[in-house]
Amino acid sequence: MxxxxxxxxxxxxxxxxxxxxxxxxxxxxxxxxxxxxxxxxxxxxxxxxxxxxxxxxxxxxxxxxxxxxxxxxVSPTRKDVEDAFAVRGALESIAVKLAIENIDATDLDELEDAIKREERALQREDFEEYLEVNEDFHRIIAQLSGNRVLEDFIKNCIARVSIYTVFCKSSINEVARMSLVEHKKIFDSIKEKDIARAERAMEEHMINTLNSLLSCGEKTV
CATH class of the missing domain: 1.10.10.10 (Winged helix-like DNA-binding domain superfamily/Winged helix DNA-binding domain)
Structure with missing residues (x-):
């Protein structure tokens, strides 16, 4: 392409x-x-x-x-990956809570559009586009937190984590599809303004993504 x-x-x-x-x-x-x-x-x-x-x-x-x-x-170690996700998970849990407090209908539409673009990228098997829209979903939530410092830290974490995805030796297709399902769960929780559920969904998403990356890239990281 x-x-x-x-x-x-x-x-x-x-x-x-x-x-x-x-x-x-x-x-x-x-x-x-x-x-x-x-x-x-x-x-x-x-x-x-x-x-x-x-x-x-x-x-x-x-x-x-x-x-x-x-x-x-970089040639990351397993600990590098685990450390990055530990920090990112904590920050994104805070961000999703704050986002729910600030979000409006227009913001919800933007989040939903990111998910639709993610689906289309997976259908086309466009790896670069998938990574970009996957990150957009998390960047939007970070921006909606209203905390610029938190947003900057999350963006930095996203960049670090993206490179670990590239290092997976096997196909990331399974990881990507699981991520899409979990993004929808996070979105539904935000839409319903259920903070506790959204925080759990985000935490599970980070843990599952970490485990998937470590599994598919165990010979690399």
Whole structure:
């Protein structure tokens, strides 16, 4: 499937998006080094936007940058995955509670639309699109919390967790379909403004996703 063409405000945005695409499509492997000059040549840009994009990816936990070594795609351990989900689970439980207190009909429509887009991405078996809309669902809830600090922390956790999904050696189809079912449960709880049920649904979603990722990627993480 051809990628949709995008308009970029800066060269750094273009480099970031292209590198993220290569990571998500497994063109870049865990532990692989990304040399600034090589990336610049391959993308037809100077080293400055490459450096900025690499730093952005590093801030999201996707790359490691070390002096005299440069940037490498992370190669997470099992504990890295467990730690990330422990933090994300706690933060998202808080977010869903606050979201219920703030949500209105328009917000519900936006959440429901994210679920519909997730379903379509699964039907097309579009991995990149699936990851994007899957994350959108959680980002919307984080935004609805009304707490900007909480929202920023959750977005960072989402970026870290996404890379673990990429490292699954087996197909993520089963993980994705389970996630969709659980998103619907979370949505129904939010729609009914049932805070206790929503918190349980979010907690179960985090635990099940973690266990699925550890299972499908046990040779990797």
């Amino acid at each position: 051809e990628r949709e063409e995008k308009l970029y405000t800066t060269s750094a945005d273009y480099v970031y998006d292209e590198l993220l695409h290569r990571i998500l499509t497994r063109q870049i492997k865990p532990g692989e080094r990304l040399a600034e000059v090589d990336v610049a040549v391959s993308l037809g840009v100077s080293r400055t936007p490459v450096r900025e994009a690499l730093r952005r990816l590093a801030s999201q936990g996707l790359l490691e940058i070390a002096p005299n070594i440069g940037a490498r795609l």
